[in-house]
Amino acid sequence: MRPPTNSTTFKREFLKKWLLALQLCNNHHNNNNNNNGVVERKNTIKLSAEIAMAAARNGATCWSRALIAKHSSSSSSLHNQTPPPRHSKKRVLRCKRIIRRSRRCIHHGPAAHGPAAAVMRRKTAVLRKLVPGGELMGDEASLIRETLDYVTSLRAQVDVMRRLARASDRAAMCNAMK
Amino acid sequence: MSSRRTSRQQSSGVPRITDDQIIQLVSKLRQLLPELRHSRRSDKVSASKVLQETCNYIRSLHREVEDLSDRLSELLSTIDADSPEAAIIRSLLM
Numbered sequence: 001m002r003p004p005t006n007s008t009t010f011k012r013e014f015l016k017k018w019l020l021a022l023q024l025c026n027n028h029h030n031n032n033n034n035n036n037g038v039v040e041r042k043n044t045i046k047l048s049a050e051i052a053m054a055a056a057r058n059g060a061t062c063w064s065r066a067l068i069a070k071h072s073s074s075s076s077s078l079h080n081q082t083p084p085p086r087h088s089k090k091r092v093l094r095c096k097r098i099i100r101r102s103r104r105c106i107h108h109g110p111a112a113h114g115p116a117a118a119v120m121r122r123k124t125a126v127l128r129k130l131v132p133g134g135e136l137m138g139d140e141a142s143l144i145r146e147t148l149d150y151v152t153s154l155r156a157q158v159d160v161m162r163r164l165a166r167a168s169d170r171a172a173m174c175n176a177m178k
Numbered sequence: 179m180s181s182r183r184t185s186r187q188q189s190s191g192v193p194r195i196t197d198d199q200i201i202q203l204v205s206k207l208r209q210l211l212p213e214l215r216h217s218r219r220s221d222k223v224s225a226s227k228v229l230q231e232t233c234n235y236i237r238s239l240h241r242e243v244e245d246l247s248d249r250l251s252e253l254l255s256t257i258d259a260d261s262p263e264a265a266i267i268r269s270l271l272m
Contacts, residue, residue, distance in 0.1 A: 042251035046243060116226075123229035130236045144203040147232060151210050154239045161246040168253035 011156050013056035018160070021048035047071070053157045054132075062142070063150045066133025099138045204228050211235055 025044045051071050057064035128134035128143060131150050137143045204225050211231045 038251050042247045045250050046247040049243065049247070119226045120229070123226050123233070126233050127229055127236075130233055141199050141203060144200070144207060147236075148203070148206055148210065151207075151232070151236060151239070154236065154243075155210075158239055158242050158246065161243065161250065165246055165249045165253065168250065172253060 007152075007156055010056055010153065011160050014052050014153075014157060015160050015164075017055050018049050018052035021052055049157060049161060053153055057149075057153060061146060061149050062137060063132045063134075063146050064153075066136065070132065095136050099136060200225070207232055 022045065025048060050067060054064040054067035059065055059068075124140060124143065127147060128137070131143070131147050134143060134146070137146060208223060208228050211228070212235070213231050
């Protein structure tokens with residue numbers, strides 16, 4: 001897994017892809033003469049932000065590939081802007097089954113039983129559900145590595161969105177004062 | 179990997195991960211979490227607490243994305259390509 005280059009580069013990549021995706025959705029809706037409600041607009045923004053964040057990672061992480069695979073079946077207009085998913089949905093399901101089966105056979109170390117280990121396993125299971133593609137990661141170390149990357153990318157995404165909201169706020173205020 | 183244990187491996191080929199590696203990764207995770215970063219007792223935070231805080235943090239980040247999407251859906255809808263607002267957004271790309 002390639003580490004992220006740096007935060008600023010990632011944010012710039014994310015913003016570019018996100019605005020592109022938003023433009024595409026905008027054109028798509030204008031062409032269809034849809035009068036989108038606020039809810040639909042919000043879902044578009046959220047969805048395009050999620051895809052842009054995954055795409056900005058350029059397929060280097062499992063979570064980003066899982067996100068793109070998840071969305072590539074549902075949104076055809078955005079499909080051309082993202083790198084092709086390395087795993088189709090069928091392969092993803094097959095991988096999940098194999099990993100679940102192999103996890104049952106894994107020889108655990110001496111400390112792997114008892115209440116403390118059970119707590120760890122429970123928390124790890126929760127984490128697997130939160131991180132996209134988490135259920136595909138066979139061992140704990142990969143899961144934690146992916147989690148680190150995912151959290152960093154999420155923070156960058158939130159930072160960019162926050163700045164955009166602030167800038168739009170200010171722009172709207174300036175407009176109102178004219 | 180100097181401390182890799184030579185234990186029986188199943189045919190699935192999943193390599194054994196050492197405890198040291200996990201400890202290192204967990205400490206890196208801890209650096210990211212706002213709740214635990216400033217904890218003074220550096221070695222006393224258990225791995226399960228770190229995992230718990232990580233899950234909480236991810237959930238709160240998801241919530242923040244929701245709220246920001248709400249805000250932005252109201253703000254961005256009124257932007258058309260030639261307005262000064264669009265120029266601001268374009269300048270954010272620099």
